[in-house]
Amino acid sequence: MDEALRTTPLTEQHRFLEAKLGPFAGWSMPIRFTSTLAEHAAVREDVGIFDVSHLGTIAVTGPGAEAAIALTFTNDPTVLTDGSAQYTLCCDASGGVVDDLIVYRLDTERFLAIPNAANTAAVLAALRDPAAGTGARVADVTDRDAVIAVQGPRSLELADQVFAELDAVPRVASGTAPFAVTVVQHGDRELLVCGTGYTGERGVELLVAAEDAVTVWTALREAGATPCGLGARDTLRLEMGYPLHGNELSLDVLPTEARLGWAVKLDRPEFRGRDALLAAKEAGPRRCLWGIVADGRRPVRAELDVLRPGSDEVVGRTTSGTLSPTLKQPIALAYLQGDLGPGDAVELDVRGHRVHGRVTKPPFVERRPSD
DSSP: OOTTSBOOTTHHHHHHTTOEEEEETTEEEEEESSOHHHHHHHHHHSOEEEEOTTSOOEEEESTTHHHHHHHHBSSOGGGOOTTEEEEEEEEOTTSOEEEEEEEEEEETTEEEEEOOGGGHHHHHHHHHHHHHHHTOEEEEOGGGEEEEEEESTTHHHHHHHHHHHTTOOTTTTTTSOTTBEEEEEETTEEEEEESOOSSSSSEEEEEEEGGGHHHHHHHHHHTTOEEEOHHHHHHHHHHHTOOOBTTTBSTTOOTTTTTOGGGOOTTSSOOTTHHHHHHHHHHOOSEEEEEEEESSSOOOOSSOEEEOTTSOOEEEEEEEEEEOTTTSSEEEEEEEETTOOTTOEEEEEETTEEEEEEEEOSOSSOOOOOO
């Protein structure tokens, strides 16, 4: 393992469990512990835990915190109340997606932004000018916490059990609604229980002080949670059609093309990229991100041409693909020409083989209902 890679507070635990570690966005991360299929099934059927401490954590604080968030990101933070969160985008002046992220409001002067690992520096830079103008303070506190995702049908029950053993608030996980955040005192430190995730299953994401990470991880594992790697995280998010920056999202992609216009609130007077995003909405998307379910069992991957049936006309390109562990069918996300949509037939060029498929609107599998 390259010694230049960053490690998380849980890396030694992963080595102890003989996980396969690999480089990801400059970090040494577990790709799998046993097998991606087994870990995927654990999350869909029971409960899995993920170390996602490579995600960035940016604190935005002070009287101007909300204003700085509003000037930087596409969604409207003024609708947030204490203990709530929202999905949002950071765009550049041309409307391209710098990152997609979650913003949490802890109180009127305390927000957290959680960007993707590879984009933490870019999001931090985007926040700095607005923060300077509003008097907000911006700090990269990624190393302060570990982030543990607890996901699956039994996740809330298991997390409640573990928190009870740690003498935390009773039923804190099951009492945290989707896109809410609960602040828990764990000793003399805070632990955040966030009703968010990247799997489509019930669950929470825990922001735990680095010093407490091993204790919480071990308690979850001993209570019956299956450790899962980034391999399963990718197949799970793909079955839900969730975009991944670097695949579905980039500076060359507009939110309307990725069908993320719902996270862009253009009725606000000023934020990064607003003028370009307004023009893009008025022009309409020239391409659109859809799902494709393919025939057979031949796995599909990113960067495959999508063609009209019986023709050599290329009408799109895949951005992600896999053999769905749940459906046992090949699935993909792809940017397709604007005249194509759900129900249309297409073909995929899979290493020279024409594979039939049908355009669909994700998710590919049914979302688990929340309690």
